[in-house]
Amino acid sequence: MKIVVAYKWAPNPQDAVVATTGEVDLSRAKPAVSEYDPVAFELARRLADATGGEVVGLTVGGPSIDTPLSRKAALSRGLDRLVVVADAELEDADGTRIATVLAAAVRAIGDVDLVLAGDSSIDVAQGQVPLTLAGVLGWLGLAAVSAVTAADGGLVVERSLPGGTTVVAVPTPAVLAATADAVVPRVAGMKDILGAAKKPVEVLDLAALDVPAPGATLATLATAKPAGGERTATIFDGSSPAGAAAQLVGALRQAGAL
Amino acid sequence: MTAEATEPDFDVIVVGAGPAGSVTAYLLAQQGHSVVLIERGEAPGAKNLSGGVLYGRVLDEVFPGFAEEAPVERRITRHVTTFLTGDSSVSVDYAGRPLAEPVNAVTVLRAKFDAWLAERAEEAGVFLMPGVRVDELLREEGPAGPQVVGVRAGDDELRARVVVAADGVNSFLARSAGLRSKPPEHHLAVGVKAVISLPRTVIEDRFAVTGDEGAAHAIVGDCTLGIGGGGFLYTNTDSLSVGVVLRLDDLLKHGRTAAEVFDHYLAHPVLAPYLRGGEMVEYGSHLVAEGGLEMLGSVVTGGMVVVGEAAGLTINSGLTVRGMDLAIGSAVAAARGIGEAIAADDVTATGLSAYRRHLDDSFVVKDLRTYERAPSFLERDRMYGAYGELAAGIFHDVFAMDGTPRKHLVTVAREAFKRSPLRLRDVISDGWAGVRAL
Amino acid sequence: MNSAQSWIVVADDTAASGLVDLARSVGDEVVAVVAGRREVASSLASAVDRVLWLGEPDQAPVEAYGPAVAAVVAQATPRTVIGATSPGGRALLGAVAAALRVPVLAGVSALEADGDQVVVTRSVLGGIAEHRTAVQGGTTVVAVDPGGAVAGDGDLAPLEELAVTPLAATVTEVRPAAVAGADLGGARTVVGVGRGLKAREDVALVSDLAAALGGELACSRPLAEGVDWLPKERYIGISGQHIAPDLYLALGISGQLQHMVGVRGAKVIVAVNSDKNAPVFSQCDFGVVGDMYEVVPALTAALGTGS
Numbered sequence A: 001m002k003i004v005v006a007y008k009w010a011p012n013p014q015d016a017v018v019a020t021t022g023e024v025d026l027s028r029a030k031p032a033v034s035e036y037d038p039v040a041f042e043l044a045r046r047l048a049d050a051t052g053g054e055v056v057g058l059t060v061g062g063p064s065i066d067t068p069l070s071r072k073a074a075l076s077r078g079l080d081r082l083v084v085v086a087d088a089e090l091e092d093a094d095g096t097r098i099a100t101v102l103a104a105a106v107r108a109i110g111d112v113d114l115v116l117a118g119d120s121s122i123d124v125a126q127g128q129v130p131l132t133l134a135g136v137l138g139w140l141g142l143a144a145v146s147a148v149t150a151a152d153g154g155l156v157v158e159r160s161l162p163g164g165t166t167v168v169a170v171p172t173p174a175v176l177a178a179t180a181d182a183v184v185p186r187v188a189g190m191k192d193i194l195g196a197a198k199k200p201v202e203v204l205d206l207a208a209l210d211v212p213a214p215g216a217t218l219a220t221l222a223t224a225k226p227a228g229g230e231r232t233a234t235i236f237d238g239s240s241p242a243g244a245a246a247q248l249v250g251a252l253r254q255a256g257a258l
Numbered sequence B: 001m002t003a004e005a006t007e008p009d010f011d012v013i014v015v016g017a018g019p020a021g022s023v024t025a026y027l028l029a030q031q032g033h034s035v036v037l038i039e040r041g042e043a044p045g046a047k048n049l050s051g052g053v054l055y056g057r058v059l060d061e062v063f064p065g066f067a068e069e070a071p072v073e074r075r076i077t078r079h080v081t082t083f084l085t086g087d088s089s090v091s092v093d094y095a096g097r098p099l100a101e102p103v104n105a106v107t108v109l110r111a112k113f114d115a116w117l118a119e120r121a122e123e124a125g126v127f128l129m130p131g132v133r134v135d136e137l138l139r140e141e142g143p144a145g146p147q148v149v150g151v152r153a154g155d156d157e158l159r160a161r162v163v164v165a166a167d168g169v170n171s172f173l174a175r176s177a178g179l180r181s182k183p184p185e186h187h188l189a190v191g192v193k194a195v196i197s198l199p200r201t202v203i204e205d206r207f208a209v210t211g212d213e214g215a216a217h218a219i220v221g222d223c224t225l226g227i228g229g230g231g232f233l234y235t236n237t238d239s240l241s242v243g244v245v246l247r248l249d250d251l252l253k254h255g256r257t258a259a260e261v262f263d264h265y266l267a268h269p270v271l272a273p274y275l276r277g278g279e280m281v282e283y284g285s286h287l288v289a290e291g292g293l294e295m296l297g298s299v300v301t302g303g304m305v306v307v308g309e310a311a312g313l314t315i316n317s318g319l320t321v322r323g324m325d326l327a328i329g330s331a332v333a334a335a336r337g338i339g340e341a342i343a344a345d346d347v348t349a350t351g352l353s354a355y356r357r358h359l360d361d362s363f364v365v366k367d368l369r370t371y372e373r374a375p376s377f378l379e380r381d382r383m384y385g386a387y388g389e390l391a392a393g394i395f396h397d398v399f400a401m402d403g404t405p406r407k408h409l410v411t412v413a414r415e416a417f418k419r420s421p422l423r424l425r426d427v428i429s430d431g432w433a434g435v436r437a438l
Numbered sequence C: 001m002n003s004a005q006s007w008i009v010v011a012d013d014t015a016a017s018g019l020v021d022l023a024r025s026v027g028d029e030v031v032a033v034v035a036g037r038r039e040v041a042s043s044l045a046s047a048v049d050r051v052l053w054l055g056e057p058d059q060a061p062v063e064a065y066g067p068a069v070a071a072v073v074a075q076a077t078p079r080t081v082i083g084a085t086s087p088g089g090r091a092l093l094g095a096v097a098a099a100l101r102v103p104v105l106a107g108v109s110a111l112e113a114d115g116d117q118v119v120v121t122r123s124v125l126g127g128i129a130e131h132r133t134a135v136q137g138g139t140t141v142v143a144v145d146p147g148g149a150v151a152g153d154g155d156l157a158p159l160e161e162l163a164v165t166p167l168a169a170t171v172t173e174v175r176p177a178a179v180a181g182a183d184l185g186g187a188r189t190v191v192g193v194g195r196g197l198k199a200r201e202d203v204a205l206v207s208d209l210a211a212a213l214g215g216e217l218a219c220s221r222p223l224a225e226g227v228d229w230l231p232k233e234r235y236i237g238i239s240g241q242h243i244a245p246d247l248y249l250a251l252g253i254s255g256q257l258q259h260m261v262g263v264r265g266a267k268v269i270v271a272v273n274s275d276k277n278a279p280v281f282s283q284c285d286f287g288v289v290g291d292m293y294e295v296v297p298a299l300t301a302a303l304g305t306g307s
Ligand SMILES: Cc1cc2nc3c(=O)[nH]c(=O)nc-3n(C[C@H](O)[C@H](O)[C@H](O)COP(=O)(O)OP(=O)(O)OC[C@H]3O[C@@H](n4cnc5c(N)ncnc54)[C@H](O)[C@@H]3O)c2cc1C
Pocket: B015, B016, B017, B018, B019, B020, B021, B038, B039, B040, B041, B045, B047, B048, B049, B051, B052, B053, B054, B055, B132, B133, B134, B135, B166, B167, B168, B169, B172, B190, B191, B192, B193, B243, B244, B245, B286, B287, B288, B307, B308, B309, B310, B313, B314, B321, B322, B323, B324, B325, B327
C-alpha cells in the first residue's frame, strides 16, 4: 500500500507576539512538525509495515518549510521518503489553496492508496485541510480516525465520534485524519536522524503542478487583539492551603462570582 | 565486540549547539573533519535564555564581518553603570565613539543568534542533530587509560574519535567524565532574565540612542534587595533584555527566591520608566557559573574536551556577565587542539592537551586571570547595599537645593560617609580589592 | 453568484439552530442540504425556506455524500454556505470548498453581507488575534460550532428529495458511548482540571469541589484524550468546548493558548497551579500558587463551612 502523510511545518502561536492592534509577529515562534502530525506518521508506518507498503511524507508551504532541519525532523519519524512543494506564493495560503496543491502533489506522486493527516494543525487548528483535500481528489475523507487496518480490497477504520465509536469499511483511495491520541508516536533517535539524511527528498515545482486558480481571495479588513485573554491576577500564596482557600473564597464572594 | 562496531561514526561529536558547540563544530568541519552536532532543543537556540551582550572581537575572527550578516540587534555605544538605593540612583554613563565599532559589543537574541551559528556549521558540512538529549558517555579502557569513545542517547549509541562537551553550565558530560564535581554554591549564581518588547522608536527615545546603536545598563544596589549580584538592562532592536544575576548562596541566606528579587527589580522606580508599556515575551531562569578562573577545571580527558560554560568559562564582574565570547574563544582553541590531536593520531588526554595550551595562550584565560579576584570581591556584602547609599547620599547633598550654602564635594562626601554604616577601613579594603579584581 | 441565498449543509443530528440563524442574517432565502436521516431534514422544514434531502443514508457515513452536496451547492453558487465544525460537517464543507475553490473560515463570531461579498469576523491562529475578513470573488464558506435544537416558527418547507449516489463506504458497527450528557455550555460554574492531576482516582478530589460549587466538571484535552480520565465532551478549548460561565476554575492546567481560548468569555477565572510561572497566571483573575492536592480540598472545605 502506498501511503502519503500530509504534515505541516508550522510555528506554535503560543510563542507569537500579538500587538494591541491584533497584528501577529511569529518571528519568535520556531516552526516544527505540527504537534499532532507525528501521530499520522506512526499510524502510516504501522499500516505500511503490516501491508508491505511505502510511506511518503508530503508538505506544502512557503520557502521556509524546506530546510535541512525540517527534512530531518520529518524523515526521522518513520517515513521512507519526502515530497515538498515550497513556494513563496504559498506563504500565507488559505487551507483550500493548500489542499488544492496537496491534491496536485498526490496525483503527481501517483498510485496513492491512502492519505493520512493529523487531527488539526497547531497554528490554523481547523482540522479542515484533509477534508478539503478529499473533496479536491473526489475521495472519501474521514476525520476522527482512531485506528486503521487493512482488509481485503480496502481499510477498516475506527472513528471516535461524539456518539460513540464507529467502524467503517472504506475502499481505497481515501483520506483519513487521525485523532490526536490514535497512537503514541515514536521519538526519533540518533540513528533515525542519521538515517533520515540518507532518505530521498523530491522537491516539486509549484508552477509545474498545474494547480487550478483560486475561486476567491481573502482580504483582511481589520485586525484586533481579542478581549479576555489577559487578566490581571490577584495571586494568593498557597503554602498555607487553608489560608489561601479562605482568601480566595472571600475574594470570589466580593467579586460576586459565588 | 566486532571490529566494525567500534569503527567511529564521526571524527568528532559535539554535544550542545550553544555558541561554544556551534563554533567548535564549524571550525572542525572547515578543517575537513566529519562532525555531528547534537542539541537537545528542537532547534538550536530554542532552549537558550534569550538576550545578552556579545563582545564580538573573537567571533569576528571566526566570521569576518559577522556583525553585518548575523542577526545582531544593536551595537552598544553607551555603557551605563547605576548604583541604586530604594529611591535614588547614581549613574556613570560612558558613551564613547570607540565603542561604536560593531565588533566591540552587540546585543543578540539567542533564539536567532544560536540558530544562525548552527546554520553556519551546517553549511560547513556539520551534521546537525536537534531534538536529541545525550544521556551518557561511552567509555572504554584504552592503552593510555580510560578513553571517551562516544555518546548514548536513548537506545542509540554514536562513536567518534573525540567528544566535545559544549553542554553549558553544570555540564553533565564534564561531571560524568569526572572532570568536575558539583560546583560549590558560592560559585553559582542564578540568572533571571526576561525579554520585553517595545517599539523601536520608544527604545531609541528612552535610551537616547539612534539607528542601530544601543545601550547596556548595569545596575547594582537596592534592586537586588541587598543580595549579592546585579541587574542588567540591554537594548535589542525592538525589545529589551532585562535581568538579575544573584549569588546562589546569598539568595538562600536571605530566604528569597530569584523570581521575587526579579519582580522587585522590574518594579523599581529607576527601572520601571524604561519598561513602561512593554510586554514580556520571554521569561526564564538559568544558573551561571561565576567562579572565574577558580572554576576552570580540567578541560581535557582521553577522547574528550570541554568548552564554553561547561568548562566554567564565565566572568561575572558584578557589572557585566561575559560568557558567549569566552565560549567562542574556547571553541577556537579546542578546534585547533583537536585538529592537531587527530592529525597526530593521538586523541588521548596527552594528545588533546594541545587544546589547553591554546586556551592558556588565548584571551580567554588571560581575561579570567585579570578578573581572577572578582568572585571573592563580589562576595563582600557591602558592595550591594551600603555603597549605593553612600553614593546616593553624596549626590543628594550636591543636587538638593535646600537653601543651605553649597559645600565642597569632599565635605559632602565626608558627611555622607559619616551617616553611612560603612567604616573607612572597609572602603579602603574594598577599593583595593575592586581595583585588583576589575 | 446568488446573493440572496444562504445555504446550510447539514451532516449530523446536532444540526444547529446556530446555522440557520447565521444563514438568515446574511440571506433572504435559506436553503438547507441534508446528508442524513429524514428526521434531520424534517426538523429543518419549519426553520428554512427550502430543504434538499439526499435520501436515507442507510449504512453510508455522511462524509460519503461530500461530492453530491458539493455538486448541488456549486450549481447554485450561493453567496454564503454555512456548515458545522463537527467531523461530518467539515467533510461536507471541504467538498463544497473544493468544488468552488474557496476557503473555509472557522472561529466565526459574526457575518455581515456587503453587496456581493460577505465580511466575516473570526478568530485566527488558535485565537490569538481577531480578523475582519472579506471573501472576494467567490462564495463565503464558514464552519461554526453546532448549537442546540432548531427552533422553527416559519411555514413548513417541502422536503425536496434528490436522488444521489454516495461514495462507497459502509458503517459496519456503532458502539454508542456512555455519555452522561454534560451541559457545560449552560453551567454557571465550571471546574476544569488538567495534567496536574496525577491519577484517575484523584478526579474525585475535583468533582467534590465541583459539587460544593454546584458546578460542572471539565478538563484540558490531555485528560480526555491520551488518558481518558474524563469524557471527550468535557474538554475545553479550541478543539473542544467553548464556554462562558460566571466562574471558571483551572486546576493544574498550565494555560496553553489552545485551552484558554475556550474560556475567554468566562466572567471570573481562577487558577491553581504549583508553578508560579505557569502561563495561566497571566490569564486569570485570581490565582493560588500551590499544590492542588492541598489547595483543592481546602477550597472544598472553605466552601462547605460557608466561611
Ligand atoms: C541571566 C544571564 C545573563 C547572561 N548575560 C550574558 C551576556 O550579556 N553576555 C555574555 O556573553 N554572556 C552572558 N551570559 C552567559 C552566557 O549565556 C553563557 O556563558 C553562554 O551561553 C555559554 O555558551 P555555551 O555554548 O558554553 O553554553 P550554552 O549556551 O548554555 O549551550 C549549551 C547547549 O547545550 C545543550 N545541551 C545541554 N545538555 C545537553 C545534552 N545532554 N544533550 C544535548 N544537548 C545538550 C543546551 O540545550 C544548549 O543549547 C548570561 C547568562 C545568564 C544566565
